[in-house]
Amino acid sequence: MHTIHRTIEQVFRAEGGRIRASLIGAVRDFDLAEECVQDAFIKALETWPDRGMPDNPGAWITRVARNRAVDRVRRRGRFEARRDALAALAALDAVVGAPEELTVLRDDLLRLMFTCCHPALNRQAQVGLTLHTLCGLTTDEIARAFLVPKTTLQQRLVRAKRKIGKAGIPYRVPPDDLLPERVGSVRTTVYLIFNEGYAATSGDAPIRAELCDEGIRLGRLLTELPGADAETEGLLALMLLIDARRDARVDAEGEPVLLRDQDRSRWRQDALDEGRARVEAALRRGAVGPYQLQAAIQAVHADAASTETTDWTQIAGLYDVLARVQPSPVVRLNQAVAVAMARGPAEGLARIDALLAEGALARYHLAHSARADLLRRLARVDEAVVAYGKALQLASHDADRRFLAARLAELGAGHEA
Template identity: 45%
Template sequence: MTVPPTVEDLLRELAPQVLGALLRRHGGAFDSCEDAVQEALLAAALQWPAEGVPENPRGWLVTVANRRLVDLVRSERARRDREDRVLLATPQSALLAPAADADTAGDDSLALLFLCCHPALSRPSRVALTLRAVGGLTTAQIAAAFLVPEATMAQRISRAKQAVRESGARLRMPTPAERDERLGEVLRVLYLVFNEGYTASGGEELTAPDLSAEAIRLTRLLLRLAPDETEAAGLLALMLLTEARRLARTGPADELVPLTDQDRSRWDAALIAEGTQLLARTLPSGRVGPYQVQAAIAAVHDEAADVAATDWPQILVLYDLLTRLDPGPMVSLNRTVALAEVAGPEAALAELDALAADRRLTRHHRLLATRAHLLERLGRPEEAAEAYSEAARRTTSAPEQRHLRDKAMLLGARGTARGGRH
């Protein structure tokens, strides 16, 4: 079945709104409501391209989904426990009433996003449920993006729905205190989705563009529904400024191209402009958070005409601020790269040695790759080659493995040639 892009985009936008409307009407029967919504979306995908989009597409979907839910409750006699939950939670008159009036309610997408990031769920479950319920991705798509079997992802999503149900959570906007507490996790989930799309943690492909695109779409939605959330704006700016470099990250043979070697003419100027403008509107608010600082770092990189023009002292200052706002091993590791540009590789290597004591980093391939880079700059090719080789063994990303092995081979050959001259 081929669905026109305009219809597909509309259905993806409306899916969380329709699910939110059913959850609000029928309580916490997440499974039943989502099944009904999926059937309504399928019906729309079949009918709308041929018959045209209805005047009130959201109301059409809510009405059809509501009818499907009634059918599901009545027909699933083998799953009486689910039927009892829905029927006891919702008066029969409500089930049978026309649902078009739900279209006059507000957009529940933000409430649904907070529900999918409920504290009762583990972080992987929050990611999976957000992509499924709010993003509208199929279980197969999510499984493929995270390199796990579809059955495994289906179980994870099912357990997440069960955890939401058992927690007694209902679709509602959290209280101000709950919102402040859980907004950070909502942003973290979107950040993780984007990062996995921009640099896949494993597999043959360097990136998973659909995941990054979905993270950007959901962050735009969050910011549209909560325009005063400065960290949501900072996260969107960070995503845009980072996504702008995607095309330049691979070469003609799909090889990985480091930031310093990228053809900057291939960077997306429109995304850079949007990201920097968003950041310029956000920073003066005075409420600076970690995502805004990361976006500022990305902006310094993106605005430099070439590597030599990069304002490394400013980047180092921003990393110092980020270390205070959001301390962590990866922040410290990235800071050593900026330190090497400002104070030299010797100073950075000494700091890296201290970081190696952190058990979270000791065996991480990025620490080894950074060490290799610093050793290479210090003119120690044999040690650098060994570190690159070890980093290649530690990563599960095939493109990164190839890049690191190529670096090791090149430096190994250089070291052998230099030894022969002596």
């Protein structure tokens, strides 16, 4: 009994996004589509345990959800504009179970993706709506992943869905003149989802892994957009290359492991290979952008057996270009660290000191811990202790604090933080 319930959940997780996308496409109503998918889920729970699984569960759910939608639209059609109802019914006719034509499915998902990531919605709403409608995550899961109260998240989704309908946000892949800008917005949202899964040091691990998976899945979908540009390829490559290290970047106790200490045999080769191939293909197209450059940097790491044998000169060179197209303080900090690895700690330190003097990174713990690391390598131990202490003061996550405290202990300095 429990196993069939689990199976039903899995089927809905896997198929829900597709079915929701095609229903939303037909009826242009997020809530109605969601309710019909929910109804189909309940009907599956009622009938499958007795009668057994249907041969094609995806097609079964699609049919039940579609029929439900037809009922609802017919009933609504008696009160509302008949023309809209007839258009919705005609569109629902075209919604078939588990479409043979994969492009139909892909187009529906892409349209929904651009609608959920429309720039008239704020970024948090875009993230929440994308995860909920396209990826089928529950509001509970999304709230846990982003550490927001569930009611806040629900309000955000309700508001966003209402705005899509009332403000006339179109359900479509944007026309050519809007496309470059809109794809950029979708990429930002996708990377935000991935990054929350990858970089967050709080929130529970299974949900974070799921965010990484969904980020990659959405990135892959975006590369299937006809005429997808090099930066979209770059984004997918970047996520694949970073995610390949997933198993190696946390130790048995769940503590983060630095790149230089990771067991590189645990990096997933298939993901590295695909990421490498995609970034190389993207770079050959000659429209270089920040995602491709970051992916190229990750690919250089992936090529090396250890930190010592890493081609830091090439990484520093890539950071030079990245800092030109995206001169943010954090990029310049990473550039300084790469320069330190390529040309010695003294030159890197000079760059970090200059960056800190500008003020933007003064309260960023990673700037101080990078500085401390270079001071340590220059045998300026007293200054290193002060810099690690400063980093420890500013770090808010427990894992970061434990890491910094361990570095301080290595230098023979206790701390009172």
